[in-house]
Amino acid sequence: MFFYIIQLLSLASTVVAVSYLTCKSTPGSKDWPSDAEWAQLNLTLSGRLLKPSPPGAVCHPDQPTFNSEACPVVQAGWNTTIWHTNNPVSSVLNNVNNDTCLPEPTDPCSGEGYPIYVVNATSADDVKKGVDFAREKNIRLIVKATGHDYMGRSSAPKSLSIWTHHIKNISFQDGFTPNGCNFSDPIEGAAITIGAGEQMINIDYQAHLRNLTIVxxxxxxxxxxxxxxxxxxxxxxxxxxxxxxxxxxxxxxxxGGDIIIINECQHTDLFWAVRGGGGSTFGVITSVTIKAFPSSTFLVATVFLGIKIGTEAYWDVATSLLGKFPALGDQGMTAYSEFVYNYTSADLNSSTPVDGFSGTFILPALHSENTTESLTATLRKVLDDVTAPYPNQFTSSISSQSYPDFYTWYLPSNGPNNAGFDAQTGSRLLDGKALTNASGLKEALKLLIPAQSPLQIYLVSGKGVHNAQPRGGGNAVNPAWRSAYVHTVVGAYWEPFDLAEKAKQEELLTNTYVEAWRKLAPDTGAYVNEADVNEPNFQQAFWGDHYPRLVSIKKAVDPTDVFWCHPCVGNEGWKVIDDVLCRV
Incomplete structure (x- = not known):
């Protein structure tokens, strides 16, 4: 399809250039499928082609789907992730769909931020039919399972969406032999095969019933x-x-519409690329088989550290505390923690404002020496060591608990599960070098904690990630993960329709908040699923030295760019212009 794009100089209102671009088909263009062609696709899908209205439209009297009884239900669900995951087009973040139809009657409402048609897939064959139609008709194609994608890759206007939410199945194997592999013995241990629509809480529950645990x-x-x-x-x-x-x-x-099985013995390049190379890029996953592990006692300690606000010692202790994280990660410990500034919280037993730190530290009890007492002692020594130069200035507490298995802790603790707001995330992976660079780390914390309180610090790497041995000799996971310990997340927030504030916050996110971490850890990278969509040189930040191989595989498997998203592997050469995806 061809569009004439006329560029105007805003000051002179003069036409200065005309470009002849090849774009994806859109409604109103000559190659957009007729109603009869869409009806035929629906027939082949046994009626599973949807043309959904914007989910918030039930609250708007001027919309065909207005329903005064349904509106309060939608409004109540809008702030929860579970509601959005059960809707064929909705997303956790409002801005991913350009705020085009929020469930507020006083706001504008249109379907312009949403896909036009949705394949409600229940099988790989349904997915294939959708992919084939999009490829043959030159339609922008996206994939949604839950809408948890903070980068916006599972949303796009004027598109066809493959919704995999209803591809549900879970099966368990004791020992697993990949298809096409002539192993003398199966891969040892438990394995779980999972349909694309399954969500973590159910997978974890089903594993729990069998005395198993998953990552x-x-x-x-x-x-x-x-x-x-x-x-x-x-x-x-x-x-x-x-x-x-x-x-x-x-x-x-x-x-190309082929339904294939990828593993270490067949389609090995794709098997390498899909594991870490980013979603919505190399095809549509319809099922996956993963390792599972025997359940074990699960130890959890809640830690709090606080000091009177505005005390210089806070920055020294915060810096020293993060310097201890590599050693904790090497012990197999994980932590979801945050630094808070001028903060009051009943949950943290803080009734007066403090500058502080809180964290949930986690350790599976795989060895007899791992007990709540040993976990508490380890963390107590850490707190005592970092606060020793400042006697009687800090208050602290540690509360440890033992759970029979991971799921028992996970069920009430999983999250975050809030949704329905405008935001953008940014992230950076911090290695031992960054975490022990006291002067640089302190400088970053003094900038970030006041602006981002609470500042999220996730100790989610360590020896398990550094020493991982993925099947097939490796995968496309960002190499920065193999030396990092901490994944830190920052955010930008604004009210819907406030374009000036949106621009301001996105600028701060990219060039101030995430830049502070880039300066501290210039040689690492970011976790693509919780990163800044405007990350400079995202190719290096998200995939490092793996990027050239990933592009080569992308070009081989998808030479006409049936799948395109941003920021994703091989997306160079296309640009979204007025909601239309065009070659440039």
């Missing part, structure tokens, strides 16, 4: 497809490795 995403409503393609950090990463390191086999629908 699981933090949010229970997260799907495993985008999680694994991005690398997938977890509460058990420091012990077992990243989510992508657990993959034994995948079923994939390729851009």
């Amino acid at each position: 699981s995403g933090g949010g229970g409503t997260v799907g495993h497809g985008g999680y694994l393609t991005g690398a997938g950090h977890a509460a058990l990463s420091s012990t077992y490795g990243l989510g992508a390191d657990q993959v034994l086999e995948m079923e994939l629908v390729t851009p």
Whole structure:
């Protein structure tokens, strides 16, 4: 399809250039499929082609789907991830769909931020039919399982979406032989084969029923497809490795419409690339087989450290505390922690404002010496060591608890599960060099903690990630993970429709907040699933030295760019212009 794009000089209102571009088909263009062609696709899908209205439209009297009784239900669900994951087009973040139809009657509403049609897939064959139609008709194609994608890769206007949410199945094997592999013995241990629509909380539950544990995403409503393609950090990463390191086999629908099984014995380049190379790029995952581990007692300690606000000692102690994280990660410990500034919290037993630190420290009891007492003692020594130069200035507490297995802790603790707001994330991986660079780290913390309080610091790497041995000799996970200890997340927030504030916050995120971490750790990178969509040189930041090989595989499997997203492997050469995807 061809569009004439006329560029105007705003000051002179003069036409200065005309470009002749090849673009994806859109409604109103000559090659957009007719109603009869869409009806035929629906017939082949046994009625599973959807043309959904914007989910917030039920609250707008001027919309055909207005429903005064349904509106309060939508409004109540809008702030939860589970509601969005059960909707064919909705997303956790409002801005991913350009705020085009929020469930507020006073806001504008249109379908311009959403896909036009959705394949409600229940099988790999359904996915294939959708992919074939998009390829043959030159339609922009996206993939959604849950809508948890903070980068916006599972949303796009004027597109056809493959919704994999209803591809549900879970099966367990004791020992697993990948398809096409002539192994004398199966891969030792338990394995789980999971349909693309399954979500973490159910996978974890089913594993729990069989006395098994998996490397699981933090949010229970997260799907495993985008999680694994991005690398997938977890509460058990420091012990077992990243989510992508657990993959034994995948079923994939390729851009050419082939349904294939990829593993260490067949389609090995794709098997390497999909495990960490990013979602919505190399095809549509319809099922995956991963390792599972015997359940063990699960130890959790809640730590709090606080000091009177505005005390210089806080920065020294915060810096020293982070310097202890590499040693904790090497012990197999994980932590979800945050630094707070001028903060009051009943949950932290802080009734007056403090500058502080709180964290949940996690350790599976794989050895007899791992007990709540030993975990408490380890963390107590850390707190005593970092505060020793400042006697009687800090208050601290440690509360440890033992759980029978991971799931028992995970069920009430998973999250975050909030949704329905405008935001953008940014992240950086911090290695031992960055965490022990006292002067540089202190400088970064003094900038970031006041601006980002609470500042999220996730100790989700360590010996399990550094020493991981993925099947097939490796995977496409960002090499920075193999030396990092901490994944730190920062955010930008704004009210819907405030474009000036949006621009300001995005500028701060990219060029101030994340830049502070880049300056501290210039040779690492970022976790693609929780990164800045405007990350400079994202190719290096998300995939490092793996990027050239990933591009080569992308070009080989998808030479016409059936799949395109940003920021994703091989997306160079295309640009979204007025909601239309065009070659440039």
